[in-house]
Amino acid sequence: MNKFINIAKKSIFNINPYVPGKPIEEVEREYKIKNIIKLASNENPLGPSKLAIAAMKKKIKEVNLYPDSSVFYLRNTLSKYLNVPANMLMFGNGSNELEQLIAETFVNPGEEVLFSELSFVVYPIVTEIVSGHAVVVPHKNFKHDIDGFIDRLSDKTKLVFLCNPNNPTGTIITKKEFERFMKYVNHRIIVVLDEAYSEYARSPEYPNGIKYLKRYSNLIVLRTFSKIYGLAGLRIGYGIADKDIVDLIDRVRPPFNVNLLAQYAAEAALKDKKHIKNTLKTNNAGKKFLYRLFKRLNIDFIKTYANFIFVKFNRSSMEIFKKLLEKGVIIRPQQENYARITIGTKKDNLKLAKALKEIAEC
Ligand SMILES: Cc1ncc(COP(=O)(O)O)c(C=O)c1O
Known part of the structure; x- marks a missing residue:
């Protein structure tokens, strides 16, 4: 038990602390694998300008x-x-x-x-x-x-x-x-x-x-x-x-x-207009690729106006999240069967596609 529980403000116990996307280094440490891709926090997959x-x-x-x-x-x-x-x-x-x-x-x-x-x-x-x-x-x-x-x-x-x-x-x-x-x-x-x-x-x-x-x-x-x-x-x-x-x-x-x-x-x-233009181009191409992938794998999704896609798997998203982690892909599980997946580069999206197909087959 926390020693200071009685002196902290009561209201803070109503707060569910923010859970960030799992960092790449953490997955490297836990799973002893390299070349991990993070599609969990809607960052720009092309990096900074x-x-x-x-x-x-x-x-x-x-x-x-x-x-x-x-x-x-x-x-x-x-x-x-x-x-x-x-x-x-x-x-x-x-x-x-x-x-x-x-x-x-x-x-x-x-x-x-x-x-x-x-x-x-x-x-x-x-x-x-x-x-x-x-x-x-x-x-x-x-x-x-x-x-x-x-x-x-x-x-x-x-x-x-x-x-x-x-x-x-x-x-x-x-x-x-x-x-x-x-x-x-x-x-x-x-x-x-x-x-x-x-x-x-x-x-x-x-x-x-x-x-x-x-x-x-x-x-x-x-x-x-x-x-x-x-x-x-x-x-x-x-x-x-x-x-x-x-x-x-x-x-x-x-x-x-x-x-x-x-x-x-x-x-x-x-x-850096060029960087913005490239980012939008990558995002649009990635979005089309992932829409096609999800349709093929029977994964429900919502049309997105951003750089991530909200999906519904046919089983618990926590289970899929863990299986993807073993394959070096980090997504963001949500409640029940839902998850949020950031649109990556072509290479990232191909890695995600391969991992999801493998999971669907087993
Ligand atoms: C809708 C929304 N607002 C605000 C933020 C916070 O962004 P930052 O604090 O990095 O500017 C995020 C980050 O994920 C977000 O998704």
């Missing part, structure tokens, strides 16, 4: 110094890139940190935080951290149920997390659905559009959150450098919102929360 690596090399000798807490250069580059004023930007040690800072800034104990069932697992965690009351909206065919959200708005609602595209299902909330929802939301409720995978969502129906910021001053759009930009290990994400929201969040933001290398790498990655 070469421009980002060069930028980090240039700055590595300066890590004896604290980073610029105001993130000046990246802020200005991003402001031009997104065409939003620099004072509408906020940065975090991953967008994950911003999610927590938003909850800390706005949610009083007992106030309600709405999010969808089968959505990003960090939302319930940050809600519990601030002693908010989680209101979980059941999913509708693996999508956000917008009517379910509207029905659950109350005078206690303070924060809403909408994940678009949604992790883990890869589905989107359409422009129409988002606009309809916002009609029911008053300006005292903060709405977070978590767009960690927005760059992959190439659909005319997909709402670009930034375009709505002028219309809805209570909207916060979150993006990250962890996914398409391939910088997950550096931990850097950003938010765009009304400057008064940014000012409030700045009060709870820890000093120097975005490290020096991340700031320069992100700025360089933003400019």
